[in-house]
Amino acid sequence: MHTADGARPQDALPELVTPQAGPVPRLLGLLSLGIGVAAVAVPDQMARAAGMDHLPQHGRVARAVGARELGHAAALLSGRRPAAWAWTRVLGDAMDLSLLGLALRTGREQRQRRAAMATGVVGAITALDIAAAVYLTRVAARGRMTRVRASITVNRTPTQVYRFWRDLANLPRFMGHLESIRVGGGGRSRWTVRAPGGRSVHWDAEIVEDRPSELLTWRSLPGTAVPNVGRVSFVPVPGNRGTEVRVELAYAPPGGAVGRAVARLFGEEPGQQVRDDLRRFKQVIETGEVVRSEGSPQGTGTRHLMMQHPAQPLAGARVG
Amino acid sequence: MRANCWMGRNTVEVREVPDPQIMNDRDAVVRITSTSICGSDLHLYDGYIPTMKKGDVLGHEFMGEVVEVGREVRNLRIGDRVVVPFPIACGHCVACERGFFSVCENSNPNAGLAEMVMGHSPAGIYGYSHMLGGFAGGQAEYARVPFADIGPIKIEDDLRDEQVLFLSDVFPTGYMGAEMCDIQRGDIIAVWGAGPVGQFAMASARMLGAERVIAIDRYPQRLRIAQENTGAEVINYEQVDVLEVLRDMTAGRGPDACIDAVGSESHHPSSAINAYDRGKQAVRLETDRPHALREAVLSCRNAGIVSVIGAYGGFIDKFPMGSLMNRSLTLRSGQCHVQRYLRPLLDRIRRGEIDPSFVITHRMRLDEAPKAYEIFKNKQQDCNKVVLSV
Ligand SMILES: [Zn+2]
Ligand SMILES: [Zn+2]
Numbered sequence: 001m002h003t004a005d006g007a008r009p010q011d012a013l014p015e016l017v018t019p020q021a022g023p024v025p026r027l028l029g030l031l032s033l034g035i036g037v038a039a040v041a042v043p044d045q046m047a048r049a050a051g052m053d054h055l056p057q058h059g060r061v062a063r064a065v066g067a068r069e070l071g072h073a074a075a076l077l078s079g080r081r082p083a084a085w086a087w088t089r090v091l092g093d094a095m096d097l098s099l100l101g102l103a104l105r106t107g108r109e110q111r112q113r114r115a116a117m118a119t120g121v122v123g124a125i126t127a128l129d130i131a132a133a134v135y136l137t138r139v140a141a142r143g144r145m146t147r148v149r150a151s152i153t154v155n156r157t158p159t160q161v162y163r164f165w166r167d168l169a170n171l172p173r174f175m176g177h178l179e180s181i182r183v184g185g186g187g188r189s190r191w192t193v194r195a196p197g198g199r200s201v202h203w204d205a206e207i208v209e210d211r212p213s214e215l216l217t218w219r220s221l222p223g224t225a226v227p228n229v230g231r232v233s234f235v236p237v238p239g240n241r242g243t244e245v246r247v248e249l250a251y252a253p254p255g256g257a258v259g260r261a262v263a264r265l266f267g268e269e270p271g272q273q274v275r276d277d278l279r280r281f282k283q284v285i286e287t288g289e290v291v292r293s294e295g296s297p298q299g300t301g302t303r304h305l306m307m308q309h310p311a312q313p314l315a316g317a318r319v320g
Numbered sequence: 321m322r323a324n325c326w327m328g329r330n331t332v333e334v335r336e337v338p339d340p341q342i343m344n345d346r347d348a349v350v351r352i353t354s355t356s357i358c359g360s361d362l363h364l365y366d367g368y369i370p371t372m373k374k375g376d377v378l379g380h381e382f383m384g385e386v387v388e389v390g391r392e393v394r395n396l397r398i399g400d401r402v403v404v405p406f407p408i409a410c411g412h413c414v415a416c417e418r419g420f421f422s423v424c425e426n427s428n429p430n431a432g433l434a435e436m437v438m439g440h441s442p443a444g445i446y447g448y449s450h451m452l453g454g455f456a457g458g459q460a461e462y463a464r465v466p467f468a469d470i471g472p473i474k475i476e477d478d479l480r481d482e483q484v485l486f487l488s489d490v491f492p493t494g495y496m497g498a499e500m501c502d503i504q505r506g507d508i509i510a511v512w513g514a515g516p517v518g519q520f521a522m523a524s525a526r527m528l529g530a531e532r533v534i535a536i537d538r539y540p541q542r543l544r545i546a547q548e549n550t551g552a553e554v555i556n557y558e559q560v561d562v563l564e565v566l567r568d569m570t571a572g573r574g575p576d577a578c579i580d581a582v583g584s585e586s587h588h589p590s591s592a593i594n595a596y597d598r599g600k601q602a603v604r605l606e607t608d609r610p611h612a613l614r615e616a617v618l619s620c621r622n623a624g625i626v627s628v629i630g631a632y633g634g635f636i637d638k639f640p641m642g643s644l645m646n647r648s649l650t651l652r653s654g655q656c657h658v659q660r661y662l663r664p665l666l667d668r669i670r671r672g673e674i675d676p677s678f679v680i681t682h683r684m685r686l687d688e689a690p691k692a693y694e695i696f697k698n699k700q701q702d703c704n705k706v707v708l709s710v
């Protein structure tokens with residue numbers, strides 16, 4: 001078994017629909033651009049508006065603030081890592097507020113009025129920036145995919161293994177968290193996962209790549225609670241030694257109560273889950289059953305290892 | 321049912337536990353008639369094997385009568401008399417297909433635990449820790465037998481339990497130890513450990529054509545059993561220097577092959593060396609005391625074979641790698657692939673070439689298991705092998 005960082009190169013998994021950040025980064029970028037241009041072009045007026053024109057080198061300070069804002073604008077309008085840049089905007093706001101604090105304490109009456117007004121404006125912008133930064137951080141987290149790879153060698157031909165996987169209804173026989181897969185037409189299927197508290201979670205998926213005896217790729221349809229994509233490939237081992245089965249999975253951590261329940265199903269270490277699933281897959285395809293002992297009546301499962309039943313017969317009804 | 325349970329270091333108890341049931345279609349349930357205590361059970365008893373749990377049913381050497389079969393078991397019927405091999409093997413993985421049943425790739429549901437200690441997992445074993453599967457053992461009235469269509473061998477003759485029981489482990493284990501020596505005409509085979517496994521290794525070496533067999537132990541009774549039943553020459557390592565004597569017995573060559581039938585709890589006549597290894601074992605710097613193995617390597621003739629069938633659990637210290645490498649020695653080992661040997665060894669028993677019951681010194685009842693472990697561990701009453709009838 002192998003969690004493959006060093007696995008042979010393969011085509012990338014098809015991308016899931018990544019959550020969109022919408023117009024927020026662009027609006028923040030334009031705001032930065034406006035402030036930046038003004039502060040660089042007419043620094044003295046800006047300083048006066050902020051009630052800071054009595055401070056030494058106020059022109060230079062205003063130009064520096066302007067340069068910073070132009071930097072923010074460039075970064076935000078580029079669209080890359082908007083959450084991080086929204087947070088540096090918040091940092092810049094904090095610097096501006098402390099400068100205004102200085103003006104408020106040291107200026108004369110009229111200047112103080114101007115400084116107070118400017119503080120109100122910057123305060124509002126700060127509130128806006130914090131809201132935007134929090135929003136963009138959440139969006140980024142939703143877009144972060146958890147990727148898992150694992151592999152195992154089984155004593156069957158690629159064709160036999162492919163046929164077994166192609167009949168998706170077989171998957172719940174070895175995938176611990178799957179309750180059922182109902183196969184519909186056109187490569188579509190409905191997956192049902194057991195959730196704690198007797199609930200279950202469904203999603204629909206489609207097969208997007210189907211190369212007999214070679215590989216199979218599936219992807220959840222848009223609008224599911226747990227967007228996910230998976231691929232399994234089958235490579236014959238030279239010398240009649242069976243088939244290397246390599247699985248790649250990616251899923252976006254879900255949000256909300258249902259999402260948390262599903263996340264718990266995938267376990268704290270999703271890689272371990274997949275490795276356990278593959279071990280059970282090997283048992284099922286080679287021996288016809290999931291191997292059970294008195295200590296591990298549910299069969300292979302790393303989560304069960306820590307809560308082993310003593311190795312003595314279980315009371316009660318037949319398991320399995 | 322009644323079953324002998326591990327309850328902690330140096331404690332076993334015969335307790336009432338639930339009756340076993342079919343859990344998978346390839347399972348059978350056997351009503352046990354005879355079961356024995358193995359030297360390797362003492363490693364569990366002494367607490368040297370990790371991942372034991374209070375309440376684990378012990379025992380991996382047992383036989384009895386089939387009382388229930390799963391839907392997929394077509395080779396056995398209720399009422400069949402069977403001996404059950406100790407490694408649990410699926411019969412369909414690459415290892416099983418090649419005859420390496422004790423490293424079956426499927427029979428250990430807790431393979432993840434074994435991988436942490438050993439890199440890869442061997443097969444599951446009855447009553448032998450959770451790292452090796454967490455399977456209930458056969459020192460009990462009944463046992464569940466997974467993959468019953470592959471493991472158990474039917475005994476149709478009127479051979480007594482005592483003659484066939486040891487097909488479950490110690491006879492094939494000793495035989496494989498000898499087989500790994502590639503015995504040629506004129507070979508001298510030295511065996512460390514004259515317990516039942518060592519005695520079967522000696523008997524098997526003879527069957528495979530060894531010229532001379534040498535037994536090394538410190539218990540006179542065991543050496544006597546070996547001498548009388550296998551024609552072995554004997555060395556009591558508490559009385560002489562083993563390397564010197566072996567050199568002398570072979571006119572300087574050394575034995576052609578050396579078998580370690582001792583394993584992880586060997587003993588050394590020098591109290592200083594013994595204390596060194598015991599100390600490291602106590603603080604878990606090494607899990608096994610390898611005196612016998614060290615001596616086997618150093619004694620073996622150039623380009624000879626060292627065959628390890630004594631059980632080891634983890635790591636050893638001060639292994640004479642320089643001797644092994646520079647002198648072209650071959651090291652071979654393995655838990656016995658019992659399923660491979662059942663038929664040919666049963667045939668040898670049937671033909672009267674060997675009567676394995678010669679190793680038995682104690683016959684007791686299952687209920688007396690705690691007493692039996694104590695006697696066996698402390699080698700009281702010249703104990704060599706205990707059979708428990710159920
Ligand atoms: Zn044994
Ligand atoms: Zn197998």
